Structure formats: C-alpha cells, structure tokens
Amino acid sequence: MKVPFLFLTNGGGVPESQRALELSELLGVNIMPSQLLADVTFASFLLFLRSQIVQGHSLFRNLLGRYQDELIVATGKGEPALVMSEYGFNKVLSIDEYVSYFKDIDPVSQYKNWTTMSRSDRSSTLTKLASVCDVYTEKVKAAFIVSDPVDWGRDIQVLCDILRTGDPSGQENGVQPALYFAADDLEYQAAFPDKRLGVGAFKIALESIFNRVHHTPLECVIYGKPEPIAFKNAEATLNQIHCDMNHESLDSHLNRNQSKNYFSALYMVGDNPSVDIKGARQAGDPWISVLTRTGMFHGKGNHQEYPADLVVDTVEDAVDFILEKEFSSGQSGCSSG
Structure with a gap:
C-alpha cells in the first residue's frame, strides 16, 4: 500500500x-x-x-512575480537570504547584511558579545549587490520574516525604520513596504521542557512598537x-x-x-x-x-x-x-x- x-x-x-x-x-x-x-x-x-x-515560507515563492527584481530584506534564524535566493529572488539581503551597510543603525551593538556576520561575509554581500542595486538609495519593497529572528531588539528597530516607507534612513513617512510572516506560532516546543516564544510573539512585539512610533498601523500578511x-x-x-x-x-x-x-x-x-x-x-x-x-x-x-x-x-x-x-x-x- x-x-x-x-x-x-x-x-x-x-x-x-x-x-x-x-x-x-x-x-x-x-x-x-x-x-x-x-x-x-x-x-x-x-x-x-x-x-x-x-515549510511556512514555501509559499513566498508565489511572490516572485511581484518582487523578483526588487530589493527585499529577509530575517530569521538559519539562512533566510539563501532561502529567498533559491526561490528566485534576485535582490535579497538578510537583515544581518542590511545592517552592515549602516553605521550605528543598531545603537547597542557595541554591548553584544556575539557576531552574526563576519567581515568576509559583508565583503561578499557588497560585491554581490553592487552591480544590481544601491542599498543606500534604493528603497526596500518588502520584508520577509522567514523564521524566528535571533536578535529581536535589533530587528524590531531596523524593521521599524524600513517599514516606515522603505527608505534606508527611515526618516520620512509614506506607504509601508509589504511585510510577510512565514508563520504566526505564539509558542512552540523545543529542547527546553517549557514552551518557547515563537515568531508569533515577535510579530506581537513588532506590531505593538511600530504602532506606537508610527502614525499608521502595521499591515502584514501571514502564511503557514x-x-x-x-x-x-x-x-x-x-x-x-x-x-x-x-x-x-x-x-x-x-x-x-x-x-x-x-x-x-x-x-x-x-x-x-x-x-x-x-x-x-x-x-x-x-x-x-x-x-x-x-x-x-x-x-x-x-x-x-x-x-x-x-x-x-x-x-x-x-x-x-x-x-x-x-x-x-x-x-x-x-x-x-
């Protein structure tokens, strides 16, 4: 059978x-x-x-027609930019890569005792996108939460910047770039005996903060x-x-x-x-x-x-x-x- x-x-x-x-x-x-x-x-x-x-993010591939050649940002544990690249998106940066372009965008980075991106990785990223876009001037058209983010504080800060209008500086107000979540799990079971907060908890945190610092409510689409x-x-x-x-x-x-x-x-x-x-x-x-x-x-x-x-x-x-x-x-x- x-x-x-x-x-x-x-x-x-x-x-x-x-x-x-x-x-x-x-x-x-x-x-x-x-x-x-x-x-x-x-x-x-x-x-x-x-x-x-x-996976929750498998259907992101259906958005190729809209964002295949647009600048997008992907975040989450694992290899979010690789996931999106293999789906066919041509101009995707992980949030680690995106942050590397802007000095002091994360004001507390000096107090963190971990490194999420090496200098060689940053150099590779700069080379990868230099011929197809200018990250300093081109607006981000969409942000994708591929999996549970690792650095919530930094990611919420940077997403609040770029979701204002897609402008790298985050200083102007305008139409919000699209935001897509691969899932909305509030909790999940991991190796620790008690339940752990999932990507749905990150969504609540991001939405709550965004709605306090911006003049329009956050809009998003959820898959999974x-x-x-x-x-x-x-x-x-x-x-x-x-x-x-x-x-x-x-x-x-x-x-x-x-x-x-x-x-x-x-x-x-x-x-x-x-x-x-x-x-x-x-x-x-x-x-x-x-x-x-x-x-x-x-x-x-x-x-x-x-x-x-x-x-x-x-x-x-x-x-x-x-x-x-x-x-x-x-x-x-x-x-x-």
Missing part, C-alpha cells in the same frame, strides 16, 4: 532541499526534495513546491499553519505526489475524475492544537485532525478549544491507526506537523 505523505511545518530558515536531506538521514527514508511546478488545483497563477517538505492557504498548498502537493507514485499526470487524473482532490481523507498529525488542529478543522473536508501528546499538548483528554478528531500518544500510534483504518478503503494522504 502506497501512502503519499509530506512534512508540513512552520519551522524554517533553510531551503526545502536541505530539510529533506536532513530528514532523509534522520529517518532512513528518501524524502523528496523540492521541485517547482505550476499549480492547477486551487489557483492557476500560483506556484508550489512538489516536495515532501512544505493554520492559514487556509497552507492546507490548500499541502493538498495540492499531496495530489501531485500521489500522481508521481502512480506514474500519471495530474492533468489526466483531473480530466478522468472531474475532481480537484484524489483523496477521500487527508490526515493532519500534529502536537499543536492552535496550529495543527485548528488549521485542519478550518480546512474542512477531507482533512481529519490527529493530535499527539509529543510536544505542545500533553492533556489526558482532548483539547478544549480546538478538539481533534483523534488523540493519541505518539506519531507512531497515529500512523498505525491511519494505516489500519485506510488499508481496506483505498488511498489516503498524510501530513505531519
């Missing part, structure tokens, strides 16, 4: 191909790396990654779970993975079945009720939510605010249930948070 599956995660900061390699080595199975395709199932103008790794577009993209990707496994084209499947979705059931397996379960519930049929007690949730029963269709102890329990239930009823798709 072949079961199409993918990893749907708000975690990010590295390209899908790198994440696929990491999981392949960790799990001992071959996880498909990314491949760009035109989407035909929920909006003809969108693009999506045919990959078994779908539990946003409906994240689940629509996962659904489209699972359809394509299924067709690949069965050596047929998605077009031929749609023509034959007159249906946008091959699956009678799509299982969202996750441990965060406010992200994984809420998203699956909002997405509706054919999504079925499975809540595990492996991270954000440890309750004995179900979650009160966002109850799942099924609650189990582990991911293995969830997979066993799905395979047993679906073995005699045809194909299903599985998405793991």
